[in-house]
Amino acid sequence: MVFRISTAVAALVLTAPITVLPAAAKPAGPSKVIAMVDTDNDGTIDLKEVTAVASAAFDKLEKDADGTLDAKELKGRISKASLKAADPDSDGTLDKKEYLAVVESLFKAADPDNDGTLEAKELKSKAGKSLTALLK
Numbered sequence: 001m002v003f004r005i006s007t008a009v010a011a012l013v014l015t016a017p018i019t020v021l022p023a024a025a026k027p028a029g030p031s032k033v034i035a036m037v038d039t040d041n042d043g044t045i046d047l048k049e050v051t052a053v054a055s056a057a058f059d060k061l062e063k064d065a066d067g068t069l070d071a072k073e074l075k076g077r078i079s080k081a082s083l084k085a086a087d088p089d090s091d092g093t094l095d096k097k098e099y100l101a102v103v104e105s106l107f108k109a110a111d112p113d114n115d116g117t118l119e120a121k122e123l124k125s126k127a128g129k130s131l132t133a134l135l136k
Helices: 002-015 030-037 047-061 079-083 097-110 126-135
Strands: none
Touching: 002 030, 002 079, 030 126, 047 126, 097 126
């Protein structure tokens, strides 16, 4: 069941259009993202490192203490269509588990060589850029 939900979320999130961020809100370049996330200083980021940063980003964005992020709190990090696709309970919000499922799906999509890590060049992909937007 969890695999089905994860697969469905991944398929929907990756096919839904991702909002293009305004110039002022564009994520940092790949090298800066790696420096920010890479706690073991190996020059790449793995899912554990990304999940830790994404969890902290969720907590920072979650202003109204209801345990979820709505479109306003997400501040354009994902499109309305992507939000809807990543929201299996259709309540118009993402709880932390749903948010982290999106992050994991984007991480996997940005890792075409399936080595479990992302390098700067992989963060330049569409999925990598979308992932980066969710980490800030």
